[in-house]
Amino acid sequence: MTALGAIIRRDIRIALRVGGGALVGVLFFLTVVVLMPFAVGPDLKLLQRLGPAILWLGALLASLLTLDRLFTADAEDGSLDLIVMSRTPLELTCAAKAFAHWLAAGLPLIVATPVLGLLLNLDGMASLAVMATLLAGTPALTFTGMIGAALAVTLRRGGLLLAVLVLPLSIPVLIFGVAASQAAIVGPVPFGTPFSILCALSLASLVIGPFAAAASLRHGLD
Amino acid sequence: MFDGLDVEAAGGEALALVGHNGAGKTSLLRLIAGLLAPAAGTITFDGGEPDTPVAEQAHYLGHRDALKPSLSVTENLAFWREFLGGEPTDLPAAIEAVGLAHAAELPAAYLSAGQRRRLSIARLLVVRRPIWLLDEPTSALDVRGQEAFGRLMSDHLAGGGLIIAATHSPLGIAAREMRIGAAA
Numbered sequence: 001m002t003a004l005g006a007i008i009r010r011d012i013r014i015a016l017r018v019g020g021g022a023l024v025g026v027l028f029f030l031t032v033v034v035l036m037p038f039a040v041g042p043d044l045k046l047l048q049r050l051g052p053a054i055l056w057l058g059a060l061l062a063s064l065l066t067l068d069r070l071f072t073a074d075a076e077d078g079s080l081d082l083i084v085m086s087r088t089p090l091e092l093t094c095a096a097k098a099f100a101h102w103l104a105a106g107l108p109l110i111v112a113t114p115v116l117g118l119l120l121n122l123d124g125m126a127s128l129a130v131m132a133t134l135l136a137g138t139p140a141l142t143f144t145g146m147i148g149a150a151l152a153v154t155l156r157r158g159g160l161l162l163a164v165l166v167l168p169l170s171i172p173v174l175i176f177g178v179a180a181s182q183a184a185i186v187g188p189v190p191f192g193t194p195f196s197i198l199c200a201l202s203l204a205s206l207v208i209g210p211f212a213a214a215a216s217l218r219h220g221l222d
Numbered sequence: 223m224f225d226g227l228d229v230e231a232a233g234g235e236a237l238a239l240v241g242h243n244g245a246g247k248t249s250l251l252r253l254i255a256g257l258l259a260p261a262a263g264t265i266t267f268d269g270g271e272p273d274t275p276v277a278e279q280a281h282y283l284g285h286r287d288a289l290k291p292s293l294s295v296t297e298n299l300a301f302w303r304e305f306l307g308g309e310p311t312d313l314p315a316a317i318e319a320v321g322l323a324h325a326a327e328l329p330a331a332y333l334s335a336g337q338r339r340r341l342s343i344a345r346l347l348v349v350r351r352p353i354w355l356l357d358e359p360t361s362a363l364d365v366r367g368q369e370a371f372g373r374l375m376s377d378h379l380a381g382g383g384l385i386i387a388a389t390h391s392p393l394g395i396a397a398r399e400m401r402i403g404a405a406a
Contacts (some may be wrong), residue, residue: 002307002308003305003306005304006304006305007305010290010297013292013293013297014290014292014293017292019292023317044236076286076290077286077288077289077290078284078285078286078287080257081257081282081284081286081288082288082302082305082306083254083305084257085256085257085277085278085280086277086306086307087274087278087307088305114312221257
């Protein structure tokens with residue numbers, strides 16, 4: 001549908017331009033991961049053990065950082081009214097916006113992972129494992145986070161509320177993401193088990209997120 | 223908010239909603255646009271596409287401009303033309319019609335308030351829709367801008383379109399007035 005393509009291209013274009021927010025997430029991710037070895041100390045074995053967890057935590061916080069503007073920007077300038085009025089179902093538009101957000105803010109995190117893995121003493125195999133789990137898991141973070149983003153539109157000063165609502169939904173993704181990474185690096189659990197659950201979480205959120213977000217946006221119109 | 227409200231408007235006709243601030247002009251427009259759910263009552267559009275909600279056959283020009291500051295004038299309009307679908311028209315002609323041809327590649331952030339209003343008016347021109355729901359359409363415009371918009375509205379009415387506008391100042395075209403709320 002050309003309307004959805006238009007929304008995705010517009011959102012990515014806005015995110016990539018100056019002040020757009022695509023860079024903010026990556027810089028935050030970078031900051032967290034760069035500071036961690038200084039905080040933990042020069043224990044290389046410990047850093048290697050913590051590596052996947054640190055990368056996952058940084059990616060989670062970075063992707064949630066820019067998510068609260070997902071719908072509030074459109075609500076504030078009046079675009080949301082026109083989006084709701086259009087013939088494109090609101091659920092699909094919400095999904096398209098979340099997909100654009102993942103492309104502009106989530107993919108750069110995944111691309112940055114191998115480089116940052118070096119800082120945490122992770123070898124190639126470990127970095128690859130973390131990248132794969134991030135690829136499977138960051139959509140879940142974005143699509144569950146969009147529910148909070150939609151609620152943040154209705155409840156004006158909702159920044160903190162967004163975190164409170166979305167964090168519990170993100171925790172299973174974090175657990176299985178790190179578990180899958182560890183399974184690939186050290187075992188003994190086969191990689192497939194936590195990875196399939198991670199994929200299942202992502203797929204479920206791809207459906208639930210847009211419907212919940214659209215319902216919340218419609219309810220909040222005044 | 224409204225009780226026993228009966229509004230009728232026909233093609234080629236302009237209806238001006240007048241009333242003091244807070245009377246409910248904006249709310250009525252948003253009701254017609256489908257952005258507010260009525261507690262009771264119906265809104266029907268005879269002669270339009272059947273089984274299509276009024277919202278999809280109407281342009282809504284609200285108080286806010288629905289413009290992205292980091293996108294250029296052309297990019298903003300091209301997005302709405304693609305997103306709104308339906309019958310598209312010539313983009314440069316629409317930009318020309320609102321007098322923004324010289325600023326076509328400028329980011330919307332650099333436009334003045336009047337220019338931003340003109341740009342959101344251009345949105346009404348890039349996709350043809352029969353109903354225009356306008357909320358204080360000429361608020362930020364200078365005299366020339368108001369006259370130009372008056373001509374655009376006349377063209378729309380001449381083509382069989384319908385305009386319902388909430389306004390404090392005269393629209394600049396022949397319009398039937400409807401008072402919302404108690405007389406002052």
